[in-house]
Every structure is written in C-alpha cells, then in structure tokens.
Amino acid sequence: MNSTVKNELLKRLFEAKGEPVSGQEIADHFGLSRTAIWKYVKDLEKDGFEIGTIRKKGYYLIASPDRVNEANVQKHLTTKRYGRRIHYFDTCGSTQVIGHDEAQNGAPDGTVILSEEQTSGKGRMSRPWSSVGGKGIWMSIVLRPSLTPQQAPQMTLVAAVSVTRAIQEVTGIEPDIKWPNDILVGGKKVTGILTELQADPDRVKAIIIGIGINVNQVETDFPEELNPIATSLRQVLGKPVDRAELIAKILSFLELFTGLYEKHGFGPIKLLWESYSNTTGKQVRAVMLNETIVGTAMGISDEGVLELKLADGSIRGIYSADIEL
Template sequence: MSQQSRQDEILMLFRQQPDAFVSGAEMSRVLGVSRTAVWKHIEQLRTLGYQIEAVTARGYRLRTSPDLLLPAELQTGLQTKVVGRELVYFTDTDSTNDRAHDLAKNGAEEGTVVIAESQQAGKGRLGRRWTSPAGVNLYASIILRPPIAPRYASQLTFLSSAAVARAIVDITGLTPTVKWPNDVLLDGCKVAGLLNELDAETERIRYLVLGVGVNVNMKAEQFPDDLRYPASSLAIARGQEVSRLLFTRTLLEHLDQLYDQYRREGFQPILQAWQGFFALTGRQVEVDCQGRLLQGQVVGLDDDGALLLQMADGRQERVLAGDVRPL
C-alpha cells in the first residue's frame, strides 16, 4: 500500500466516524502498520492542511479539511456508476491528459479520473498552453472507452461541456454559456475549456481522454497577460470562493449521468443539453479556421459536432474546427 493510499485510508476512517476519535490502535490494524507509522501519516496530513486533534488514550479526530482534491475526499458521497470509480491524484504533473494516456495504454478501467493540483504543461486546444497554478482550479482527465466510431469522438466534447455548464449552475447559481466547440463562458469570459484526445483504429476507439480545465478560484492577477480571449473564474464571477471539492464531485456526477444517457440514447439528448447553453443559433458569426475566415449564420450542429453555417450565397458550410466570434 502506497503512502497516498494509507493517507486515504486514514481519511476514510475519519469520514466513517465524523466528529469521533479514532484510536491509533484501530488505524494501525486497518493500515497494517505500526503506531509510529500512523503518527507519521497523521503528521503528513497536517502538512497538507488537515487539522487533526490528538488526545492521549482517545486517539485522533479530524477537525477541518483543506480544499484538496484527494481521492478520499472526492469519493465521499460521490454518486456515480462509471466516472470516478478510480481516482489518480498528483500534487503536480506535466499534463493530466498525458498521464491519462499512459494509464489508458496500460489498461486503466473506463471512468478512471486523473486529477492534479497543478500542471507544468497543461494543454489547451490547437496546441495552446493551459495556465495551471496550484491549488485554485480543477485540472482533470477522464478515461472513457465508448463503443463508437472515431468520427463521432467529438460528440464527447459536447458532453463534457454540458456537464461543466450544469455543474456551474448547481454550485454557483450563475448562468454559463457554451462557445463552440469546447469553451464555457460566464459574462463572455472563458472559465473552462475541454480537450478531447483519443487513441483509435480505423473503426474503433481504443480509448478517449476528456481533458477538463475549470478556473474555479483563480484570481485576476494569476491570469497571464497574453491571453487570446478574456478569461475569468467562478470565484471572480460569483464574488466569493467556491469549494473545489464540491464543484468537482458535482461535475463528475453530471459527466457520469450524461455519459450513461449517451450510451443508452445516443448523441441527440447530449446535443439538446449542450444547446440549452448555446446562445449563437440564428446569429451571424465569423469563424477563424486557422487563417481562413468564414462568415455566416449559425443554423445548428451536424451529428458529428460540426458547426453548420448558412452562407450569404445560400450554401451550407460544415466547420470542423475554428474560433467563433459573433458579429
């Protein structure tokens, strides 16, 4: 059992007996380690920000917890069938998507979630960098193995985008909008981005990684100066900090619910959920397709997630990738 696993076991014991003391002897028995080793794990939890009371002859009691996205914390009360059955946690990593790819190639089960407190090489769309300061946001990647052809993989980006938007509504009461193909906005400012990557054969997806980045409690001074578009965070938009634990747990539950619906009913209910947050249908827009500019009216989405534009000459254009700006 790893150090992280033993700390998770200690936290689970505290969660099972809230406000009660748990004896060092019981912890020693459950973990299969000495009382001295238990004390060392308690000290390590304290360095993470857990306030743990110790009383001679009574044991240890958890008083308060930090807002860390530890597996033991996230799985407390988590109501999911698939997403989050396995949680892999890093205090720091290069990219949660890269770590998820490694795990998926080695047989990680569907629904495995990789979470980091910070990233050194967070990924955005089109090779852009996702700024990832420690302890304030959500950086997560979810491994899925959907029984669909690779050409439909982009549908899962709309699923994760709708899940993020629903979680924002539930936790903050704010009303987000979604920007095709993979951004979530508040008051016109980006608060979340989704990055869908896959490993596939010609007609079969081996696995798909849903990368999710949400600016939860990021402060204005933490955003880089060279952002392409205005950005914000849930805390800035709401005017107060948001529990990262509660938000992440809620998001995983929405992802699980929508993925279950997708497996049973297909893309149409997912598209409808996404369109409930999409404000550009019927609007004139300009789309920058990596230097090629298109202007037209948004008439909807194709079944593979392509944006459908009605052009001035009457023809319809399918756009698979690009940056959209309303006119």
C-alpha cells in the same frame, strides 16, 4: 495506513458538518482500537485538515485544506464507474499526456488524472494552457466508449454539458457554452475542454478528455493578456469554490450523461447542449487554419458539427474552428 479507514473517517467527519463523530464507533466499525483511529486523525491533520476533540464525544471537523487530493475528492465522490481510479499529482507537465500513457497501458474506463499544477498545460490547436498551482482544476479522464472515430466529437459535447451542469449545481452560476466546448461566464472563458483519441480507423480505443477549469484564481494569477478574455469562478462568485466538490460533481454528471448517451444516442445530449449554447442564432466568424467564414449559427448536426448559414443561403458544416461572436 489503510486508505479505506481514512476515507471513511473523513467522510463521517464531513457529513457530521462540525458535530462530533465518535472515535469508538469508527473503531468498532473497522474492528480497530481507539488509538488506531487517533493515529488516522493525526494523519488527516498532516494532510492539512483541522480536527478538534471533545472528551467522551469524539472528533469534529473544523476546516479542510483546499487541496485536490484523495482524501478531499473521495469524500464527495458518488460515482460507480468514473473516478474509481484516480492518479493525483502535485505537479506534472500535462495530465493529458499522462492520460495518453495510461490509456496506452490499458487504464480502465473512467480513469482520472488530477494535478495541482501543470507546467506544460495543452490547449486546443496546440496552444499553451495556463495552469497555475493550487487554484484550478486540471484533469484528464480516460474513457472507453464503444464509438466510431466519427462519433467522437459527440463525446466532447457530452463533456461540455456535464461540466456546465456541475458548475451550475456547485456554484449557482449559469454558464454558457460556446461551440464546441468553451464554457463562458459573462463572455469570458472559465473552462476549456480538449478531446483527444486513440483509435483504429473504425473503432475508438480510448478518448482522453482534458478539462481545465479556472476556479480560484484572482486577476493577478492569470498572464496579463488573458485577463480580458478569461475569468475564474471565484472572480464571478466573489468567494472561493471547493475544487474537490466540483471535481466529484463533474464525474457524477459525466457518468450520468455518458449513460444517457449510450442508452438513447445523441438526441438528449444535443437538446441539453443547445439549451446552454450562446452560439445558436448568432452571426459568427469561424476562424479556421486556412480560412475565415462568416455566417449565422443554425445549431449543431447530429454529429455535433456546427452548421453555419452563409450569405448565399448555403449551409456549411464546421468541424474545427475558433468561433468569434
């Protein structure tokens, strides 16, 4: 089966919003027979799509499976650079580990790894990341921006702003960002971002951005201890969210905001990030490996570092910590 024909057929069925799409027209477009198009329809049905037929009018889409697969993601994808190469897995240990291997083997800028399930999802500070099958977005993106390792944390904030905008656009929910890159709704975490580097001392070779989004979990899908601190978009919205659509929207905003960052520097991203921040102006505790400090969050520096004003009036830059509000 030719995936271009399959993707085009699905795109047209999807865009027709339940109206019939002529099999003859698609057959003519690709110089194929109607029987060949019918075989593509059967193949889509095998993937879980429900497709109806109206005599002399064509095929119409009844329902799409909630699967993060090529057919579903491609029908929403509008990017030029990112997601042009996507590796799909039903299950894997961690998309982040695969992302590192891909980057090492020369994967181009914007390569994406997606899995329905992760068996050893990795969070920040070597914590495990719960990645139940078929409910969330577990994705790593290999980027190759021209940056020094010192600038790399800025890309984490580019990613946080991109995911926040995408969630807003697809669901209407208005999330907050807790420094550096936790995305929260109503104080509970819906998204975590893990940024890792492959770098020489003066040059970033690849950034692997791992994004974990709780999309369609219900309470019982989370380990019990996470329920007080984590939630899913479905729990907030009261209805399921199309994961493939959200993935495509994230890649589209990531492409847009990375472009903005490359052209105009960190300034515009900093402004966007601050508009979503729930940290700025608040009294916070920064819990680090060897110490905990309390102070007022003044904002972020041009390097993306969190600036805390301590009780003695001094300003302290925080590079890596858990922030408690």
